Amino acid sequence: MKTPLTPLEPVLRALHIHKKRPAIESGGQTLGFAELADRTARLVTLLRDRGLIPGSHALLVSPNTPDALLAFHAVPLAGGVIVPLNPAFSDEALNFLAVHADPVVALVDTACLSRVGERLSELGVPVIEIGDASDLGARLSAVSPSSLEVPPTLDEDSPISINYTSGTTSDPKGVMVTHRNAYVNLSNLLYHLNLRPGSVYLHALPLAHGNGWGSAWAVTAAGGTHVMPGNDDPRELRQALLTRGITHLFASPAILTPLADSAAPMTLPRPVRLLVAGTPPPPRLLEGLQAQGFQVLHGYGLTETNAVMTVTEPDSEGGDTRVLSRQGHPMMFGGQVRVVAEDGQPVPADGFTPGEIVIRGNQVMKGYYRNRAATRRALEGGWLHTGDLAVVHPDGRVDILDRAGDLLTIGGQSVSSAQIEAVLYRHPSVREAVVVAAHPQPGQTCAVAFVTLHPGAGVRGEELRGFCTPHLPGYALPSAVHLVAELPKTASGKVLKHVLRAQAREKQV
Template sequence: MIVPVTPLDFGRRAFKLYPDRLAVVDGPLRLTYRDLAERTYRLAHGLKAAGLRPGDRVAVLAPNTHTMLETFYGVPWAGLVLVPLNTRLTPEEYRYILTHSGSRALIADGRLWPLIAPVAEGLPLILVDGDAPPGTLAYEDWLSRQSADPIPLDVPDENGLITLNYTSGTTSRPKGVMLTHRNTFMNAVNFLLHHRMAITDRYLHTLPLFHVNGWGDAWAVTAVGAVHVMMSKVEGQAMWDLIHQEGVTALCGAPAVLNMLATTPHAPLDHPVRIATAGAPPPAALLQTLAQEGIEILHVYGLTEVSPWITVSEIRPEDHTLSPEALAAKMSCQGVEQILAGEVKVVHEDGTEVAHDGQDLGEIVNRSNVVMAGYYQDPEKTAEVIRDGWFHTGDLAVVHSDGSIQIRDRAKDIIISGGENISSVEVEDVLYRHPGVYEAAVVAVPDDKWGETPKAFIVPKPGMTVTAEELRQFCRDRLAHYKVPTSFEFVEALPRTASGKVQKYVLRKPYWEGRQSHVN
């Protein structure tokens, strides 16, 4: 008999094989895989008893706690669809997602309840993890009253939805990305293979679980019986403390998290640590710094719409003859297609592949089992990005002679100055090499002569002083002069999404009010 594939099967296996092994560390709380199984069954039984039926949506608003983790098992185990909510939205954005998704239940962390309380009224079931306000139920009390009897895993259709993940809205409403059991299973296996997860690993959840299901870590860590180390708030010192105290061996994070680790004072590592990074091209200088610390970096690339990993910066044996600078530069590429990510290529507008010369620019497209089922209730937007069986990412890239893909920019972030295309990523990479730069973001601003020119927003390293003229000369020594930012602005922080991506549209917006840009 052919059984549908699902990442929930990793839970079934772990519950059976590793009942007495440590599964979850959440502050002082320790849960074994037997405990996690029991809580999964209680949650599934309770949701069913509350009248929810297969296919119903359950929204969850929580930081990276054990409760958030167990919803990735208990909700779909009951045949329901999980809707993980970004913890940094406005009440109106929550109202839209709850309404658009048709969520019939909500599980919220008590610390975040005030964010969603104004728009949660009317849902049939509201569970609050912590002190339960009127009209809600205390999650732990409610869970303790449910049956702990095992529920056989039954997924009737691997192409059915397991999660509905809403992308961060920029100029429009958030889109609901429909991910299936098959999508997420394939991605979780890619996570296992390329991040080399093993039973001896202790994995730190720095990446928000609401962000594309923690890139698949919610299920992949369990698959091998490893330990989930939860982290509600990401801070440099707290990360280093957990790495040392809990023996953390692996984690995931955007380049901003890597930068936080690199710049936080800490004791030397006494054990290997692997970090998978994505979300934005990591500066080569940052990768080189972490490599010197003894941290192994895995650079991956993808989008919510592809579950989300599709490429990996593959370091081959012959690459170890490269200089540290050249090796870091190669690692900053998005790399080659992952084992279960199907076909990934870079194409011109007419669909022909770009030359593998590191210069010919095109768009990254993907055809695979990790491509979403579509945008929920939005066939027009779905048809815009999935054409002739290929998902169009909107990311512009080149391909090197070894087949490695390297992003030059998002289509919307390319700067077109005097008819010349300027990669904001290329300029940022140079700025990150300056010893006084902590973070950098480059965007297009209007210019009467050239149409638009690069502007750099700089976060200086603490305790260091850097000037615009110094940075301008630094760039002129390393870039074609038309690529050098025409202005610099020093800021305390860059606007970011909850997953660490810089919100360049926020930086651009004040300069383009009432003017026509080549992007929205």
């Protein structure tokens, strides 16, 4: 017998057997599994009444709230495809993607309604207001509940979500994550993160970013509790970690850096299993997190791989942060990960020879929604071409160097910006460091660093450049180190290197 692989099945199991457990905690309020199941069943009815049919799209524009998490359960159980848009996108991007996604219904936080409401009205898309100011729970009480079951016509290869990789309007990439993709992702998270009944997960990542790296469904399926702090302010996250009994956290280095600030040390009251991914974390950040009581797992993935799909675990080589800073091996069900040269052949596992990461497996997307050309480019030859450059160490672990477009060629030598950044991170005053290429003269390339400092640090840029001198060959030394208050970042916390390149050009004028 064959039935569809879908995260909905383990989610439904949890809703049925964990009725007395807390499911969501937010703003001093607790929603139990029984109440979550009831609200989900009623929202399924409401969505269908508003026009959601199997395979159609439901737009979600909301910060992390209990109502947003409710939508991640109800939309696919109603047979629909959830399309979460990050409120951190610009108004232009939100309105463009609201059209591109072809929604038949939209769930919009009251605070976001002024940004997209007019466009949705023009499209004739009915809106369900959600969020803390909407009192959705009271409105759902007047709606009859639907029976909660896996939709009878569900195809495991059909999308459960469409996740846009950015707010760009030039080449929109809406990653179609299938039920099968999400099921395998959930299985990996349960195994490697040891999510169990009684686990308490802190939502620091936007749910709109890769479905919270799969946490939207995995935590519920495990019988765990979702803790939603209301915003991603480091002070809120720190308070939650100290007082809410947190056992699990997924976060990017951009989120974690303020938490590991040496100027404001924190000791966790209990160990917290932490999955860090998004950008390569410097070893010193990992050391600081371990000292605070985090059990750090370092992962790698893309929206196109349904988020994280390789991992280095905390017991690797006795917790050596030099090993932990590598992106590791494929997760239990992660599939195949190779690093290949330009001819498509795997590079030697020597920790030195660079190549592009290519991936094949059950977490790789179905394709980009309404973008066949980008899909063909990404999945050429039956492998996902990531554009990430890496080496493979003798132990088989992948270690990312750079994006393909970010490898620097200086004086005929190839230099990884990550290698220069790693040296800067050794200085105790450096909080964040990013290196980009600059071109002082036609045909010439040099490295330029942008650095933020820990509070109270008084080091100068030239001093940091001098600090690098013993650790880098002369051609790899940054020509300048610019101290900045903040680095420009995307809604998901990734540094906008093209903005820094433009700033580097301006500083040369």
